Amino acid sequence: MVNTDGQLFTIEGVAAGLIMLLTAYIVVGTTSLYTPGDSHISDMQLEQMGRDALHMMNTPNSLTVSGESTLQRVIKNNDVDQFRQTFLWFANNRTGGTYDNLQFSADYYYRNNLANSVNQIHFTESRKPTGGEHPMRVTEWVQVDNSAGGAMPAVVDARVQAVLVEVLIWRD
């Protein structure tokens, strides 16, 4: 039999149900927004960290005008071991506790003046990329004097030039 008892309870029940439904919708939407493939925030931090490490390596070690940076010397002498050691040390060092576990793969690009072409040289890496990583790319301009006493690969022009060092970094 239809009567008008319990109307307030019915209205309250419907209102509470709507509120719970909306809240659940918002909460579920919130948590599913952040997925591992969409981790822009950690990407941003990784990029800045790698860029800082490269920039530290490209800071001259002395105040004189001719003072070379570690990165300039490493590229000029093709000293892959020194690069690997220094970069990993800068990238993985922490204020305290254990070392971070960043890996990298470094190339540099140079311009051939005669052919006016841009070519790549694979420099070194701490681990071969498998393709499953989620790396960030950081770059640094390096001015190298390969004209006198440089030990860069023979394909590179023997002259003063700017090369672009590109490093892929990822967290293991």
Add this chain to the structure above:
Amino acid sequence: MARLNSDAQWIVLMGFMVSFALFFLAIVVNQSTVVGQTTAEAVLEFPKNDIVDMRSEVLSASALSTNNLTLVKNDISSLSLSRKNAIVSFRVSVAPPGSPYTKTIEIHYNNGVTAYNETTSH
């Protein structure tokens, strides 16, 4: 059976207020992740590091001799275009008479989204 009466109105009212407070707090939490994501995306997209790095390379290249400067200028333009998708051009000229500096450097950078132009002396 429940009957329509006017008892406990404050309790019912408090219940509604608490539910609405929770509802708005959920909206705040929801928006906060969007804010973090869009900020990070904007930072990643803006070529701050590229510009700072290119600028420092141009300034150190400006000390080179004329021949080397031409070569390095072409290096920077070619590599920027092929690797960084950016047009970079710069010019080093003699500073105007009376200036305390010796060189004037004009730098132009454009990657299609961000343009950066600078005239500096040193």
